[in-house]
Amino acid sequence: MTELLIASEMKGTLRNPLVCMTLLGWHLIASYLVGWAQPDVKLCEKLIVPLSRDYPNGAIALFLKARLYLVKGDIENAIYFYGRSIEVQNVYKQFHHVCYWELLFAYSYLRKWDKAANHAKKLLDESKWSRCCYTYMLAMLIDADKGVPKREETVRYLLEKVPKLRLRIAGKSIPVEKFCEKKVLRYHRQGRLLFTHYEFMxxxxxxxxxxxxxxxxxxxxxxxxxxxxxxxxxxxxxxxxxxxxxxxxxxxxxxxxxxxxxxxxxxxxxxxxxxxxxxxxxxxxxxxxxxxxxxxxxxxxxxxxxxxxxxxxxxxxxxxxxxxxxxxxxxxx
Missing domain, CATH: 1.25.40.10 (Tetratricopeptide repeat domain)
Incomplete structure (x- = not known):
């Protein structure tokens, strides 16, 4: 980490943007995945400046800028820059999927369940990572939006699909898919989803x-x-x-x-x-x-x-x- 910080100060070098992206990736994304969740926001604000200046239309730079806004709690700006990250390139669709995932949660923080559900539907239609997880997420977000026509019928239809979509890799279940299936089994017993959208959040x-x-x-x-x-x-x-x-x-x-x-x-x-x-x-x-x-x-x-x-x-x-x-x-x- 010390070497990365030193390299981040080497302006105008080939390694500088790569190092900046690595540090931003650790503080803004990886630290949350490993449970640390204590990003150095001031350092991130410093690192994002040259990236944004040198790559104003760079999909990764825009994504990291959006993630920084999200971590700072500025959800509206985060949504804007995730959208920009999607707009500037159309070659790597998988990168769009990462943005859709982030937008799904960003809209959930604002309790805009319809827009969050829209991005869950995009993931379900386009991404192959876990159709089981995406289907469950779409169901719980539709259930959270009380204004959806035929809400209960739609939720029931989607949840019935979840167990059939589970994947096994080398004979092992994906933990989040196993969790989704358990929630569906409880739904069949109880007849409702209670707090599932906030639980997933x-x-x-x-x-x-x-x-x-x-x-x-x-x-x-x-x-x-x-x-x-x-x-x-x-x-x-x-x-x-x-x-x-x-x-x-x-x-x-x-x-x-x-x-x-x-x-x-x-x-x-x-x-x-x-x-x-x-x-x-x-x-x-x-x-x-x-x-x-x-x-x-x-x-x-x-x-x-x-x-x-x-x-x-x-x-x-x-x-x-x-x-x-x-x-x-x-x-x-």
């Missing part, structure tokens, strides 16, 4: 990104509360997921006591969580982050170790990345 670092724009978190929290008030489910799994999303929202708003109450409540009902067993380890991790925010640092590592001790739940590897990154961060400090 959580697992793909959406709430982490929105920490930089609290004005977007407030309406999301209000929507979560309104959905729960309307549903009033007696199901403990539904209640656990509601508490997790509510707690994360409170933590992002700096309301740490409210967040702590939500996560502790999840730990109280842990034994009743069957379909959503993944809620408990994620709540344990979020409680560790909340206690860290409270300055109770001596309680953070035991909670992270407890979260790490859970086994056999959905999307386990994604949480393990976050836990190990949090532990490494503690050691560095």
């Amino acid at each position: 959580y697992f793909w670092n959406g709430f982490t990104i929105l920490e930089n724009n609290r004005e977007l978190i407030k309406p999301i929290l209000e929507d979560i509360e309104a959905i729960w008030k309307e549903e009033q489910s007696d199901d403990k799994d539904d209640y656990g997921l509601y508490l997790l999303l509510k707690g994360v929202s409170h933590r992002n708003l700096g309301e740490l006591l409210d967040a702590e109450w939500c996560f502790l409540k999840i730990l109280e009902i842990e034994r009743f969580l069957t379909d959503y067993s993944y809620v408990t380890p994620n709540a344990c991790f979020e409680l560790a982050q909340t206690r860290k925010g409270m300055g109770r640092n001596d309680e953070v590592r035991p909670l992270l170790e407890k979260a790490l001790s859970y086994r056999g739940y959905s999307l386990e590897t994604k949480l393990h990345f976050r836990i190990h990154a949090a532990m490494e961060n503690l050691e560095n400090k």
